[in-house]
Amino acid sequence: MGHLEQVKIKIHNDPVLQLELKEEMFRLITYIEKNPKIKYFPLTKIKSITKSNNAQCMNIAIYFCGETLKIFEPRYSYILEDNQEVELTKSEFKYYLYHRHECLSKDGFVICPVLKERLFFYFTTSLSSYSDDEDWEID
Numbered sequence: 001m002g003h004l005e006q007v008k009i010k011i012h013n014d015p016v017l018q019l020e021l022k023e024e025m026f027r028l029i030t031y032i033e034k035n036p037k038i039k040y041f042p043l044t045k046i047k048s049i050t051k052s053n054n055a056q057c058m059n060i061a062i063y064f065c066g067e068t069l070k071i072f073e074p075r076y077s078y079i080l081e082d083n084q085e086v087e088l089t090k091s092e093f094k095y096y097l098y099h100r101h102e103c104l105s106k107d108g109f110v111i112c113p114v115l116k117e118r119l120f121f122y123f124t125t126s127l128s129s130y131s132d133d134e135d136w137e138i139d
Contacts, residue, residue: 004029007069024050025060032071032125041072042122061123072123078104078111079118086111093119 011017011025031049032038047057064071076093078086086107088096096104096114103112 004033004071007064007071010069021056021060024052024056025063027051028060028064029071039125040122041124046123065123070126073126074121074123076119076121078106078114079120080109080111085120088119093121 008026008029011022011029014022017025027050028046041061043054043057043061046052046061047054050057050060052060061072061074063069065074074090076088076090078088078096080086086104086109088106092104092106096102096119097116100114100116102114103110104114105111
């Protein structure tokens, strides 16, 4: 039995989850099963796939980042003007959300001021059944 099948069973048997949330989670799992090469999932994509509101979308994403039902891995970054991405840790991301007056110095880049609009986070699939040697598809 694959990881996604195990996740479906755990969601189905979880008495705490609301029925609507289960349906939205199943939509996301089905999408991932049908599109295994797609690994890039910003919140807008998760929201569209699950047909959920903002709060539900975030709860679904966080739920699937947990150790038990890990499907997603959160990624944090700063997007430079030339669209180059500078990876950040979660703590760096949170820090610069509130301390934008301080310069961000990472990977040879010095960014002053830090623009909140260029701080970005998204999710990637963390399932080991997908190989990382293939290019990501962005749908």
